[in-house]
Amino acid sequence: MRIVFAFVAGSLFGVGLLISGMTNTTKVQGWLDVFGNWDPTLAFVMGGAILPMLIAWRLTRGRAPLAGGQFPAPPKPELDHRLIVGSVLFGIGWGLAGLCPGPAMASLSFGGLGGGVFLVAMIAGMLAAPKLGAQLDRLANAA
Numbered sequence: 001m002r003i004v005f006a007f008v009a010g011s012l013f014g015v016g017l018l019i020s021g022m023t024n025t026t027k028v029q030g031w032l033d034v035f036g037n038w039d040p041t042l043a044f045v046m047g048g049a050i051l052p053m054l055i056a057w058r059l060t061r062g063r064a065p066l067a068g069g070q071f072p073a074p075p076k077p078e079l080d081h082r083l084i085v086g087s088v089l090f091g092i093g094w095g096l097a098g099l100c101p102g103p104a105m106a107s108l109s110f111g112g113l114g115g116g117v118f119l120v121a122m123i124a125g126m127l128a129a130p131k132l133g134a135q136l137d138r139l140a141n142a143a
Helices: 002-020 025-032 041-059 081-097 101-109 112-142
Strands: none
Touching: 002 041, 002 101, 025 041, 025 081, 081 112, 101 112
16 A cells, blocks of 8 residues: 555656656756746745645644554754755755756656766765765764
8 A cells, every 4th residue: 555655646746847847957957047047936846845745744743644654753953064065965966957856767758868877876976975974974073
């Protein structure tokens, strides 16, 4: 049953990305071009994701998922060196490529060789992240 829910949720996510144009790298780069030809449509996509999630967090308190288990606790915001460095690196990659992980996966079917190279590089970065994070922790603790 969990696989069915995961498939439905993933399909909704992918279709939403395609319909909203978030798999189009120039649209995403237009959002990031605040001082040029700025495209504010990504704000509506983010609002369309944040508002239902806010409601979902409120509605799930004290309830169990239909497929069993339990809902994860809402994350506690923690502003530390890992968040700052990770956000900067994510932002640089997002700005250069115009893709983040979800749209990168969705664009595999039409992104050509560039989309595949981006996905491989993204996976390599994700595999290297724990070692980089451990180094950041050592540097932060030494300072």
